[in-house]
Amino acid sequence: EVQLVESGGGLVQPGESLTLSCAASGFFFRSNWMSWVRQAPGKGLEWVANIKQDGSEKYYVDSVKGRFTISRDNAKNSLYLQMNSLRAEDTATYYCARDLPTLGGAFDQWGQGTLVSVSS
Amino acid sequence: QSALTQPASVSGSPGQSITISCTGTSSDVGGYNYVSWYQQHPGKAPKLMIYDVSNRPSGVSNRFSGSKSGNTASLTISGLQAEDEANYYCRSHTNRSSLGVFGGGTKLTVL
Numbered sequence: 001e002v003q004l005v006e007s008g009g010g011l012v013q014p015g016e017s018l019t020l021s022c023a024a025s026g027f028f029f030r031s032n033w034m035s036w037v038r039q040a041p042g043k044g045l046e047w048v049a050n051i052k053q054d055g056s057e058k059y060y061v062d063s064v065k066g067r068f069t070i071s072r073d074n075a076k077n078s079l080y081l082q083m084n085s086l087r088a089e090d091t092a093t094y095y096c097a098r099d100l101p102t103l104g105g106a107f108d109q110w111g112q113g114t115l116v117s118v119s120s
Numbered sequence: 121q122s123a124l125t126q127p128a129s130v131s132g133s134p135g136q137s138i139t140i141s142c143t144g145t146s147s148d149v150g151g152y153n154y155v156s157w158y159q160q161h162p163g164k165a166p167k168l169m170i171y172d173v174s175n176r177p178s179g180v181s182n183r184f185s186g187s188k189s190g191n192t193a194s195l196t197i198s199g200l201q202a203e204d205e206a207n208y209y210c211r212s213h214t215n216r217s218s219l220g221v222f223g224g225g226t227k228l229t230v231l
Contacts, residue, residue, distance in 0.1 A: 104172045108171070111165065112165055
């Protein structure tokens with residue numbers, strides 16, 4: 001059974017940092033692009049970042065460029081999101097998602113999400 | 121404002137069919153056959169229902185179908201059931217970004 005389990009969320013003050021982790025199991029982790037998708041409270045979905053199988057390519061939504069870093073450790077079957085200089089507008093549930101191996105980039109597996117709250 | 125436009129809400133009675141639209145431009149929906157649809161129940165993670173416009177992942181009911189015409193993609197749910205009540209989001213590849221774009225979401229109410 002495919003499982004994605006996020007951790008690391010919490011309450012932080014503006015300007016602080018946080019690192020999210022996603023532990024993957026039940027599939028060959030190093031075969032898939034992986035993504036982080038977030039959802040602000042009561043709002044829609046937003047693709048935050050994704051990373052190629054070997055980590056050689058990474059893409060970010062404009063609003064997090066220069067502040068967030070996506071990475072992966074294929075030996076540990078883990079995906080990470082380092083978030084620096086956090087802002088109130090980064091408050092959201094962050095989901096780890098597996099990219100379907102098609103050109104279309106759909107997400108066929110999702111974690112349960114971890115909540116990040118940025119507030120003073 | 122989301123890049124893709126979805127109706128805020130739709131409703132239908134059990135057994136009926138409903139269609140949710142997702143309108144974009146030639147830079148996204150109209151230019152690529154890379155539209156996917158997600159179902160999200162309150163407090164739960166999204167679930168992939170349709171990918172590449174009209175393909176259903178294994179395990180998804182054949183009551184769910186997808187299509188596209190021009191710059192508008194559609195998700196049709198036939199034989200509505202109470203458990204179909206959820207929020208639905210479309211997503212498309214776009215040439216304006218390395219990442220795709222989502223619609224704002226549609227709340228489906230089963231009357």
